[in-house]
Amino acid sequence: MDSNIVIGEDETGQPVRIDLEELLATRLLVQGNSGSGKSHLLRRLLEESAGMVQQVVVDPEGDFVSLADHFGHVVIDGAAHSIAEIEALAARVRQHRASVVLALEGLDVEQQIRCSAHFITALFDAPREHWFPALVVVDEAQMFAPAVAGEISEDTRRITLNAMTNLMCRGRKRGLAGIVATQRLAKLAKNVAAEASNFLMGRTFLDIDMLRAADLLGMERRQAERIRDLERGRFLGLGPAICRRPSAVKVGPVKSGPKQTTSKLAPLPTAPAEEMQALLHAELAAVMESQAEAKRAAPPPPAFTAEQLSEQITRFEADPVASDEDGAEPSSAAPGAAAQVVEDIMRAMASDPRAAFQPSAALYQTFLLHCRKRQASAATPDMAGFRRMFAIALARLDGLEPHVRQHILEMGSTLDDDVLAPFLTIARHAAEGIEEPDDEELSRVYGTSSPGRTRRLLEHLERKGLIVVRHDFGGGRTLIVPGLDAVLSE
Numbered sequence: 001m002d003s004n005i006v007i008g009e010d011e012t013g014q015p016v017r018i019d020l021e022e023l024l025a026t027r028l029l030v031q032g033n034s035g036s037g038k039s040h041l042l043r044r045l046l047e048e049s050a051g052m053v054q055q056v057v058v059d060p061e062g063d064f065v066s067l068a069d070h071f072g073h074v075v076i077d078g079a080a081h082s083i084a085e086i087e088a089l090a091a092r093v094r095q096h097r098a099s100v101v102l103a104l105e106g107l108d109v110e111q112q113i114r115c116s117a118h119f120i121t122a123l124f125d126a127p128r129e130h131w132f133p134a135l136v137v138v139d140e141a142q143m144f145a146p147a148v149a150g151e152i153s154e155d156t157r158r159i160t161l162n163a164m165t166n167l168m169c170r171g172r173k174r175g176l177a178g179i180v181a182t183q184r185l186a187k188l189a190k191n192v193a194a195e196a197s198n199f200l201m202g203r204t205f206l207d208i209d210m211l212r213a214a215d216l217l218g219m220e221r222r223q224a225e226r227i228r229d230l231e232r233g234r235f236l237g238l239g240p241a242i243c244r245r246p247s248a249v250k251v252g253p254v255k256s257g258p259k260q261t262t263s264k265l266a267p268l269p270t271a272p273a274e275e276m277q278a279l280l281h282a283e284l285a286a287v288m289e290s291q292a293e294a295k296r297a298a299p300p301p302p303a304f305t306a307e308q309l310s311e312q313i314t315r316f317e318a319d320p321v322a323s324d325e326d327g328a329e330p331s332s333a334a335p336g337a338a339a340q341v342v343e344d345i346m347r348a349m350a351s352d353p354r355a356a357f358q359p360s361a362a363l364y365q366t367f368l369l370h371c372r373k374r375q376a377s378a379a380t381p382d383m384a385g386f387r388r389m390f391a392i393a394l395a396r397l398d399g400l401e402p403h404v405r406q407h408i409l410e411m412g413s414t415l416d417d418d419v420l421a422p423f424l425t426i427a428r429h430a431a432e433g434i435e436e437p438d439d440e441e442l443s444r445v446y447g448t449s450s451p452g453r454t455r456r457l458l459e460h461l462e463r464k465g466l467i468v469v470r471h472d473f474g475g476g477r478t479l480i481v482p483g484l485d486a487v488l489s490e
Helices: 020-026 038-049 067-071 083-096 109-124 154-174 207-217 221-228 273-281 284-295 306-318 335-350 360-373 383-395 402-411 417-432 439-446 451-463 484-488
Strands: 004-009 015-019 028-031 054-059 074-077 100-103 134-138 176-182 198-201 234-239 243-251 468-471 477-480
Touching (some): 015 020, 028 038, 038 054, 038 067, 038 176, 100 109, 402 484, 417 451, 439 451
Parallel strands (some): 054 100, 074 100
Antiparallel strands (some): 004 243, 468 477
């Protein structure tokens, strides 16, 4: 099979080819300022080699996802996956030799860097039997291999430099051919740039970048001005996979296109200044009010004094929860129905959204009061039993199948009473197949207004092995209850 692809033509109109087999062994560095045609060059290279070699594209701006429409690339949304899933996907990419685009546009810069670092490291760490040849294209490489830490943390810089260095320095023996593209050579880590033996240099204006590009191309410094005069879509190429002497290349056309941009001029609106001002300021106060309301935290529940507790008991005596609709006193409960009466009272108390915020002692006294009024005192539990029954009532497990409900209760049997209700609520959501409870619902059943306490609760349940908390790069959270799927399938 011919391993040569045509990426464009030289100044005489002759085709300029790249030897893919040589490129796999010697790697490629592409440099050019914004607007020089750097992404167009990468797209041409990817399109021409799509049917010949596996391709992995790290795409921070979503420019290359259109390859999926024309060449069958699989798009992996970095924002939708956790670290463990990103690493598992990378391992499967190597195993099944799939061409993929890792789309990172949904993440902020530091998350993009960490996501790509984990992905590239997992590609590098694949088992030896999966070391098939693959092109690994990293656009905007100065982000992923920065010369200095800049605004990212030192830990993030360390892991991404390790990943990019492994790709460019040691990747060849594992079948990985790094192709890095950057706007600024001066911002790219030197140990990453130095590993490339092939170069395609586009238009650049800063003296420090021009001089570095000229040095890499083996040109005299007085010839560096030539790089500044290059037109869009034209590059100077050099390397064993391209040509032995610096040669001008005009990149050829492509089939797929980048996402739409607004670089072309468009007519401005003709609305008068007064109308435009009205459009900009319309309902602005309402927007500010809604934002303030969203940020306004719910106040913590007030502490109950002895006088307030006495008043609450008196109020329940005058208006019991379990009264009939016509206000008549309830009839005596038969002995066999006493347990059902207790459950009804417990369920009615748990329906109060502020119930979990009250002290257990106050709740228990109120509960006993209702039981006496319903003449169900014979079935009342002690304080410890009440706390567990009330936690179960808060979680609303009644709608589950009996065997599922029993399994969930057995899973939570070792938990303290104060954290039982949140766990049962998480398990109920998982069993019903609905979205996991948000922080507001967990806080309600946990009886707290502190996000920190809710976060520590989840960490505690995860340490106990009862749940798995999965955070994705987009900030989303998934709560998984191990072992529950097997019970649901019975």
